[in-house]
Amino acid sequence: MTTAEKSQEDTEIYTFLDSDIQRAKDICGIYHAVTQREQFSRATPDVIRNFARSYGDDNPLFVDEDYGPDTRWGAQIAPPMINIALRKDLLADKMPREHRRPAFRGIHVFVSGSQTDWYRPVYDGDTVYAFHGFEKVELKESEFAGRSLFVTRIHVQFNQRAEVVQAQRVLTIHTERHESKKRKKYDAIEAATYTPDEIAAIDELYAAEAPRGSQTRYWDDVQVGDSLGDLVKGPLTATDMMVFHSGGYGFAPYTPSAGRLGYKNRQRIAAFYIPNEQGVPDVAQRIHWDSEYARSIGLPAAYDYGMMRDCWLTHYLTDWMGDEGWIESMSSQMRKFNYLGDTHYFTGEVTGKRVDGGRHLVDVEFRGTSQRGEVTCPATATISLPSRESGLAVLPTPPADWELIAAQMLKRHGELRAQKRRSGQA
Incomplete structure (x- = not known):
């Protein structure tokens, strides 16, 4: 590419097509089977263990197949964020053209945050499928930034019995791209360096960490204002990224x-x-x-995935709540980059407790703060805990219409698979 051609590319203006915006709105509420598999398609003790270890979680409930049978779950279960590494492809009919999502060519897209709801554990032998679609589309305009399209996509995961195990809503912001100029906003960020004493201080925090495990945390004993404790992650290395990939993500x-x-x-x-x-x-x-x-490309260093920090956030919660707790929902934001060399310190507190539909719930606010003192990933969550009066934590009930959709998709998957077998394609 010549200098003139590069200059022309840099000054090119990319704007939304009105037809793309309208199509995005029209397909809200239309769900499609996910026809692409993830790295793993069926949960096994090895898949579950390696995924937990990929983000530094040594909770025996996730990594020891001989530990789970003595818990309320009766077996080893998968960590909350297993959905990012585990999914089998579904066979489905070809999507009608009018139901396909718009391309938004040349438009910047970035993830602003996500909300995940958990309904059931994933066990050894479970196969996880999914359907997805646009849930909400909102256009915002400003004189400074032009037009931005806020799109909430929902991903619903279900097992081989058509039981919904979790749903994740991801907010993406699509922005128009005008004349580009070299950004200087990251020039002041310096790579983190550490003395042996500073590494020793981080190691002391690691040494003090441990999952609560079998020491039941009862709802009755939790008070508003209670600390959730401390968790450290880092300093982040390229090796950390490789291990995260080896666990199945990306x-x-x-x-x-x-x-x-x-x-x-x-x-x-x-x-x-x-x-x-x-x-x-x-x-x-x-x-x-x-x-x-x-x-x-103008950044000071390589950086992590937002989903890695979501794994860290759930690790913080599962360490605190113990074996018998259940994360019902978590909402997180990714506000800053987490560069190689950065260290994150997780802190949080209880902000409320209540009883809803027989479920004894605790609301918490928590966050990851970098060594620069920046909160990069604030989050809130609701946790179901056992109570001394009623016993085990009660799990929430997924929407019935989702499970109906899951059953229909599995049925069609089976029909199409049978057709392929008869035609000699499988």
């Missing part, structure tokens, strides 16, 4: 691959591969572990 829909599979993937999505400093095509996703590449 493959769909891009499917980073090696060798011949990498070549085939490059033919499928050539634009996703950008030559590195040696001229070798490599995934754009390496911005999460390759600081040289991150610096080449």
Whole structure:
């Protein structure tokens, strides 16, 4: 690309098409089967354990298959965020053109936050499927920023019995792109460095951490204002990112691959591969572990995934609540980058307690704060705890219409699979 061509590209204006905005609104409430699998499709003790370990969680409820049978769950269960690594593809009829989501070509997209609701645990042997769709679309306009489209997408996960296990709503903000100028906003951010004494101080925090486990935390004993304790994560390294990937996250829909599979993937999505400093095509996703590449596009270093911090946030909660608690819902925001070298300190407190439909609930506010003193990921959550009077924590009930949709999709999946078998395609 010549300098003139690059200059023309930098000054190109990308705006929303009114037809794309209207289509986004029209498809709200229309759900589609997810036809792409994640890294794993069926829960096993190894899948569950390795996923928990991928973000640094050593809770025996998740990592020890011999521990779970002695808990209220009767077996090892998966960590809350297992949905980001576990999903089997569904066979489905071809989506009508008018139901496809708009491309929004040239429009900036970023994730502002998410809310997850949990209904049932995932056990060894469970297969997880999903359907998704737009739930809400809202257009906002300002003289300074132009038009922004706020899109809430919902992803509903269910097991092989058509039982909904969880639902996640993700808020994405689509913004118009006008004349681009080199940003200087990150120039003042310096990479974190540590002395041996500072690493020793972090190690002391790690040494003091432990999941509450079998020491039941009763709703009756929790008071508003109680601290949730402390949890540390970091300093973040490229190794942390690799281990997180090895636990199953970050493959769909891009499917980073090696060798011949990498070549085939490059033919499928050539634009996703950008030559590195040696001229070798490599995934754009390496911005999460390759600081040289991150610096080449104006960032001070590689940075984590928002979903990694969601895993950290749920780790903080499950350590506090013990084996018998259940996270009903969590809402989180990703306000700042978490760069390689950064350390996060998690703190929180109880903000309310109540009884709702026989469920003894505790509301909490918590957050991750970097070594710079910046709160990068504030969150709120509702936790169901056992009570001394009524016993076990009661799980919430998923919407009946979701389970009906799940059953219909599984039925159609089976019909299409049978058709493929009869035609010799499977």
